Amino acid sequence: MDLYLVLGVRHSASEADIRRAYRRLARRYHPDINPGDREAALRFQDIVEAYETLVDPDRRHRYDAGARGPGDREPKASGFDGFDFSKGPAGGEGLFGDLFAEVLSVRRRATEAAPERGVDLHQTITLGFTEALQGARRPILVTRRDTCAACAGRGHVPSPGGPCRACDGKGTVRVARGHMVFRRACASCAGSGRLPPRPCLSCGGAGLETRSETTTVAIPPGIADGDRMRVPGKGNVGPRGGAPGDLYLTAEVTGDARYRREGDDVVMVLPVAVPEAALGARVEVETPDGPARLRVPPGTQSGQRFRLRERGAPSVRDGRRGDLIVEVRLMLPRVLDERSKALLREFASLHPESVRDDGKPQGGSA
Numbered sequence: 001m002d003l004y005l006v007l008g009v010r011h012s013a014s015e016a017d018i019r020r021a022y023r024r025l026a027r028r029y030h031p032d033i034n035p036g037d038r039e040a041a042l043r044f045q046d047i048v049e050a051y052e053t054l055v056d057p058d059r060r061h062r063y064d065a066g067a068r069g070p071g072d073r074e075p076k077a078s079g080f081d082g083f084d085f086s087k088g089p090a091g092g093e094g095l096f097g098d099l100f101a102e103v104l105s106v107r108r109r110a111t112e113a114a115p116e117r118g119v120d121l122h123q124t125i126t127l128g129f130t131e132a133l134q135g136a137r138r139p140i141l142v143t144r145r146d147t148c149a150a151c152a153g154r155g156h157v158p159s160p161g162g163p164c165r166a167c168d169g170k171g172t173v174r175v176a177r178g179h180m181v182f183r184r185a186c187a188s189c190a191g192s193g194r195l196p197p198r199p200c201l202s203c204g205g206a207g208l209e210t211r212s213e214t215t216t217v218a219i220p221p222g223i224a225d226g227d228r229m230r231v232p233g234k235g236n237v238g239p240r241g242g243a244p245g246d247l248y249l250t251a252e253v254t255g256d257a258r259y260r261r262e263g264d265d266v267v268m269v270l271p272v273a274v275p276e277a278a279l280g281a282r283v284e285v286e287t288p289d290g291p292a293r294l295r296v297p298p299g300t301q302s303g304q305r306f307r308l309r310e311r312g313a314p315s316v317r318d319g320r321r322g323d324l325i326v327e328v329r330l331m332l333p334r335v336l337d338e339r340s341k342a343l344l345r346e347f348a349s350l351h352p353e354s355v356r357d358d359g360k361p362q363g364g365s366a
């Protein structure tokens with residue numbers, strides 16, 4: 001493979017020419033603008049290799065001298081792993097503005113080569129009020145970056161055997177210079193005589209692929225609006241074999257007209273008629289667990305609260321249930337008929353004391 005030919009530049013090309021050629025070709029062959037195009041992916045790898053070799057004066061000199069040792073191959077394979085095509089601005093000019101920095105930082109990162117932990121993912125799950133109280137099993141669709149299945153994350157696959165075509169498996173090629181004929185290490189196979197591993201076509205050499213998968217999560221009973229759950233290992237897999245990140249699920253619990261949460265307590269409003277509150281009554285209450293009977297004691301006031309022990313939400317920490325708090329709301333009757341009005345007037349005359357003034361007679365003792 002003639003690296004000058006790959007970039008389409010003359011052997012006398014300046015460094016600026018090489019950068020320009022690379023930039024032009026990257027615009028055409030970058031995997032981001034040719035998703036799924038295997039030819040383009042392979043072509044781009046060659047372009048990157050040619051660029052990295054020719055833009056570096058030392059390496060270019062050695063390449064020109066035909067002394068391209070096996071060590072020079074290494075940065076390519078590991079270098080390509082460092083690309084993360086998911087990052088950066090989505091398309092447009094900005095993508096290529098960073099391309100040089102990306103390629104050049106690749107070699108530096110390759111020498112560090114420490115695996116990195118993958119990033120965490122975040123999703124919201126919506127639950128009904130009683131569903132959140134009872135807990136649920138939910139299948140959720142997660143789109144995450146995972147190790148490429150085709151190459152096990154290596155970014156390259158073994159060649160389908162056979163000798164290197166450029167040197168017929170000898171590992172060296174004949175070079176004529178003037179009257180001199182000598183042999184030098186074959187550049188295509190780095191002198192090994194065998195075809196080098198090919199970049200993985202499924203992942204374009206990145207070693208990672210984006211997959212959508214369904215994961216069933218167990219939502220613990222009692223989860224509240226805004227609570228966050230961690231699903232370990234379901235985030236993106238890390239670069240260079242790093243551990244995967246986690247998936248975080250934030251619960252969004254929809255409201256219910258009947259109930260609301262106060263921590264692990266569930267609060268509900270119970271409408272009570274005036275005679276029931278004044279005289280006492282037994283009333284049926286619809287709780288999240290089903291119907292229950294509640295004794296309303298005589299003289300119950302509006303806003304008074306009754307506590308049904310351990311009928312609230314289970315604690316997500318220890319499973320102990322909070323209480324169900326029943327808040328009384330006095331419902332005044334619509335008094336339209338004369339008979340009811342007369343009875344209420346009579347009732348008022350029996351109770352002249354003020355409701356505002358701590359039991360003293362209304363307007364003094366006239």
Ligand SMILES: [Zn+2]
Pocket residue numbers: 148149150151152153154155156200201202203204205206207208
């Ligand atoms: Zn792969």
Ligand SMILES: [Zn+2]
Pocket residue numbers: 164165166167168169170171172186187188189190191192193194
């Ligand atoms: Zn060869």
